[in-house]
Amino acid sequence: MAEELERSVLVGRLTRPISGLMATTYRWVDERLGVTDLVHQLLYEAVPRRGAWAYSLGSATLILIVLQIVTGMFLLWTYVPSTTEAWLSLNFIEHHDEFAAIVRGMHLWGAYILFVVIGLHMVRTFVSGSYKKPRELNWIVGVVLFLLVLGLGITGAMLPWDQAAYWTATVVTHVVDYFPIFGTQLQEILRGGPQMGPATLTRFFAIHIWLLPALLVPLIGLHLILLRRHGEHGSWVNYEGVEEETEAERAERMARAEAPYPALPSDPGYAVPMDLDDFFPSQVFKDALVSFGLVLLIFIMAIVIGAPIERAANPAALNYVPTPEWFFLPLDQLLVQFPQAWMIPVGVFILxxxxxxxxxxxxFLDRTPGRQPWRRPEVMVPALFVLLFLIFEAMLAVNRLFNL
Ligand code: HEM
Ligand code: HEM
Structure with missing residues (x-):
């Protein structure tokens, strides 16, 4: 009954701005498509009440990926994917098409900020122990998403076909040759032949604009379906006191749980957050504010700094030293620290x-029962060490490349 009332209030809200004929039309369509029910299901799902700002990082990642797809589609109106025209088309944008220059700046800064936000989302879900039962698969899907986004970053960097792009493509396809067993075949697939040439850009273009997005989009769908299936775990702040609970209290909490909780199978006490809220309006408001702030930042960076373009690719300029994108700096540093013979096998593949x-x-490695980070030193200490190591390597790389 309460749900019926909520739904009719929602229909009222959705149709309020539309009067007369429009409202009748909306009702006609709604009866057939069930729009109101869908909106109802999307908005009135239970989420944990506490820690909501930290849970905005996932939706911000989603919005930034949508922004990449939209700005990418606009770029396709002008960008010409050929070794003779790619640089010219982008150079034209930079000097003669203000709108496209901003869109291009947004695509580049969108990618940079996406890397930061997806990294923070990963750190957040790691620190919260959100990968624990029953969300193991969603963590694994997340890791694959992360690799696909990295792939989009590196293939995108090759598209301007300026000096940086050409030499990055050369180095990347050179390294691929060392891949065990089918390295040479993989190199030929990526280069479109044994040597770098026009087909190389076509291949990276195809990988960037459809192959990786075609994998990314359905996997994001799976990530969100799994999220809806198990509900948001949130963080330890939502489970304070679970260890002191009696069996009866816990059973009563489980019985009171709103869909999609209880998330099962789960460690005792962690199937339902202590305090629930509806996704709308509180969480939606926070998500919208964070995403809006980030898109605004991207827009400002696109206007103030924009996307640089170097000189056109010159395969004869053998003394050119390509600077890797900042998100590859730790890997770049790792490479130069190994002796020549180990550099690629150990630095690129093994580590x-x-x-x-x-x-x-x-x-599967984390066997700790609790969720608080300070009670999981077995996983938190090695993870912190790896993070500090990556930051340290990036700093060394900056020092080496820019002589700071
Ligand atoms: C394309 C990239 C991604 C998108 C669009 C995305 C989207 C989301 C959204 C909207 C949520 C719910 C809100 C939140 O908790 O922030 C979420 C939760 C989650 N994500 Fe992602 N995510 C992405 C990448 C990742 C990565 C790289 C990982 C980790 C390796 C990851 C692991 C998780 C986990 C474990 C949850 C459940 C959190 C919980 O229940 O507390 N995701 N994701
Ligand atoms: C997560 C998704 C994506 C990321 C992280 C990403 C990243 C990038 C990056 C870093 C560049 C190089 C920008 C530069 O140095 O100028 C680039 C270029 C480009 N991207 Fe994407 N991209 C994504 C999705 C897409 C999609 C879906 C499309 C097409 C619909 C697209 C179309 C393009 C085009 C045409 C260029 C060349 C223009 C240029 O370099 O300014 N991108 N992308």
Missing amino acids: PGIGTTLLILVP
């Missing part, structure tokens, strides 16, 4: 391979 495998296995 990052071990790192990715450990990241995927986090939910």
Whole structure:
């Protein structure tokens, strides 16, 4: 009954700005498509009440990816994916098309800020122990999403076909050759032949604009379906006192739980947050504010700094030293620290391979029962060490490349 009332209030809210014929039309469509029910389901889902600002990072990641897709689609109106025209088309944008220059700046700064936000989202879900039962698979899907976004960053950097892009593509496809067993085949697939050439740009363009997005979009869908299935875990602040609860109190809390809780299977006490709220309006408001702030920041960076473009690619300029994108600095530094013979096998494949495998296995390696980070030193201390190591490597790389 209460739900019926809520739904009719919602229909009222949705149709209030539309009067007369429009309202009748809305009702006609709604009866057939069930728009109101869908909006109702999306908005009135239970979420944990406490820590809501930290849970805005996932939706901010989503909004920034949508922004990348939209700005990318606009860029396709002018960008020409050919080795002779790519640089010219972007150079034209920079000097003669103010709107496209801002869109291009937004695509670049959107990517940079996306990397920061997705990294923070990862750190947040890690510190909260959100990967624990029953959300292990959603963590693994997240790791794959992270790798796909990194792939989009690196393939995007090759598209301007300026000096930086050309030499980055050369280095990346050179490294791929060392991949065990089918390295040479992989290199030829990426280069579109044994040597770098026009087909190389076409390949990276195709990977950037449809292959990776075609994998990314359905996987984001899966991430969100799993999120809806188990509900937001939130963080330890939502489970204070679970250990002191009696069996009867816990059973009563489980029985009172609103959908999608209780999230099962789960460690005792962690199936339902202590205090729930509706997704709308409180969480939606916080999500919207954070995402809006980030999009505004991207817009400002696009106007103030924009997207640089170097000289056109020159395969004869052998003394050119490409500077990697900032998010690859730790890996770049790691590479130069190894002796020549180990550099690529260990620096590119073995260490990052071990790192990715450990990241995927986090939910199965962490056997600690609680959620508070200070009660999980077995996972928090190594993770902190890895994070500090990556920051330290990035600083060394900046020092080496820019002589600071
Ligand atoms: C394309 C990138 C991604 C998108 C669009 C995305 C989106 C979201 C959204 C909207 C939420 C719910 C709100 C929140 O808790 O912030 C969420 C939760 C979650 N995400 Fe992601 N995410 C992405 C990448 C990742 C990555 C890289 C990881 C970790 C490796 C990850 C792991 C998780 C986990 C474990 C949850 C559940 C959090 C909880 O229940 O407390 N996600 N994600
Ligand atoms: C998460 C998604 C994406 C990320 C992280 C990303 C990242 C990037 C980056 C870093 C660049 C290089 C910008 C520069 O140095 O100028 C780039 C270029 C480009 N991207 Fe994306 N991109 C994404 C999605 C897309 C999509 C979906 C499309 C097409 C619909 C697209 C189309 C383009 C085009 C045409 C360029 C070349 C223009 C230019 O370099 O300014 N991108 N992308």
